[in-house]
Amino acid sequence: MPLVLNEEQQLLKSTAEEFFRHKAPVSALRSLRDTRDVNGFSLPLWQEIVAMGWAGASLPEQYGGLGLGFTELGAVLQASGRTLVASPLLSSVVLCASAIVLGGNEMQKSALLPRIASGDLLLSLALQEGPHHNPGAVATTATVHAGGYLLNGSKVHVLDGHVAEQFIVAARTAGANSDEHGISLFLVNRDRSGVSVERRAMVDSRNMAAVRLQDVVVSAADLLGELHTGYPLLCRVLDRGNIALAAEMLGSLQAAFERTLDYLKQRKQFGEFIGSFQALQHRAAKMFCEIELSKSVVLKALQAIDEDADNLSLMASLAKAQVAETFRLVSDEAIQMFGGIGMTDDEDIGFYLKRARVAQQTLGDEHYHVQRYATLRGY
Numbered sequence: 001m002p003l004v005l006n007e008e009q010q011l012l013k014s015t016a017e018e019f020f021r022h023k024a025p026v027s028a029l030r031s032l033r034d035t036r037d038v039n040g041f042s043l044p045l046w047q048e049i050v051a052m053g054w055a056g057a058s059l060p061e062q063y064g065g066l067g068l069g070f071t072e073l074g075a076v077l078q079a080s081g082r083t084l085v086a087s088p089l090l091s092s093v094v095l096c097a098s099a100i101v102l103g104g105n106e107m108q109k110s111a112l113l114p115r116i117a118s119g120d121l122l123l124s125l126a127l128q129e130g131p132h133h134n135p136g137a138v139a140t141t142a143t144v145h146a147g148g149y150l151l152n153g154s155k156v157h158v159l160d161g162h163v164a165e166q167f168i169v170a171a172r173t174a175g176a177n178s179d180e181h182g183i184s185l186f187l188v189n190r191d192r193s194g195v196s197v198e199r200r201a202m203v204d205s206r207n208m209a210a211v212r213l214q215d216v217v218v219s220a221a222d223l224l225g226e227l228h229t230g231y232p233l234l235c236r237v238l239d240r241g242n243i244a245l246a247a248e249m250l251g252s253l254q255a256a257f258e259r260t261l262d263y264l265k266q267r268k269q270f271g272e273f274i275g276s277f278q279a280l281q282h283r284a285a286k287m288f289c290e291i292e293l294s295k296s297v298v299l300k301a302l303q304a305i306d307e308d309a310d311n312l313s314l315m316a317s318l319a320k321a322q323v324a325e326t327f328r329l330v331s332d333e334a335i336q337m338f339g340g341i342g343m344t345d346d347e348d349i350g351f352y353l354k355r356a357r358v359a360q361q362t363l364g365d366e367h368y369h370v371q372r373y374a375t376l377r378g379y
């Protein structure tokens with residue numbers, strides 16, 4: 001498939017960029033931070049995103065979605081990244097909806113997917129338990145209890161967990177804590193007895209949560225997918241999540257680069273625009289080349305999801321590693337070229353640096369994905 005968007009996809013991308021530029025500029029994120037908004041994102045904006053159909057863009061039409069692909073959803077995410085839009089698109093629409101589409105039974109799909117597409121239901125994936133991403137390291141337990149299961153454990157870095165009405169919880173039903181086999185996924189309502197949620201504000205003005213499960217009772221009907229085989233399903237979900245996050249990060253780093261170029265054309269030193277300095281031109285050229293490479297990798301990875309390609313896991317780790325490294329480069333160089341003012345709150349460029357650091361770590365940093373890529377290739 002050509003590494004270019006078709007006419008309809010390009011129109012969608014342009015529409016999304018125009019929408020977010022007017023409805024959610026970076027100043028909107030600044031306002032959410034300063035007012036310590038209880039949701040961490042704008043509910044009116046989320047309702048408009050839903051009204052545009054983007055919450056159900058990649059969901060099947062039979063469940064209330066638009067029946068489009070991840071290439072289209074990626075275009076929306078890339079546009080949202082340009083202005084650092086905070087929304088549940090990644091946490092609820094990409095990660096949790098994908099888990100239900102890929103692993104849910106017909107009853108679960110019919111009950112949950114239309115509510116996700118309509119914006120009536122927010123879910124969050126409760127997976128990580130340690131400081132670093134490791135989907136196979138699950139110590140939370142699910143023991144058989146009265147025809148169902150009893151969940152006990154703690155989760156950290158739960159994306160948008162403070163507003164989620166339901167969680168998809170990874171718990172161990174067999175094996176040791178580091179075994180890939182023996183992990184199962186469960187749907188858990190937030191209001192279940194024994195569920196406690198603590199909001200954690202991140203440096204990028206986004207939100208995660210710590211979730212504690214103490215003797216939480218779930219039924220057999222709450223099992224998502226097959227017992228003991230949640231890890232392969234998690235990998236497929238996380239592949240989609242990493243590619244979608246890479247698309248969002250691509251939009252952010254492109255915007256950061258453009259802001260930096262504008263500053264180079266405006267700032268003067270020694271009577272000359274600093275953009276005329278050859279050393280800075282060389283550094284800008286390096287960023288440009290890495291961005292162009294990242295654009296191709298992300299688009300190819302999005303297409304791999306839609307094609308259900310055999311190398312999807314490879315493309316997911318390649319995309320996340322490439323974009324994470326490029327975002328680090330661009331955000332670091334942006335601050336260097338802006339100088340001291342770039343670290344002050346007067347300039348928006350600092351928001352891009354902070355977003356880069358959090359996004360890099362989310363769902364595995366570049367080091368994790370380089371290692372995973374090498375392992376998948378047999379090294």
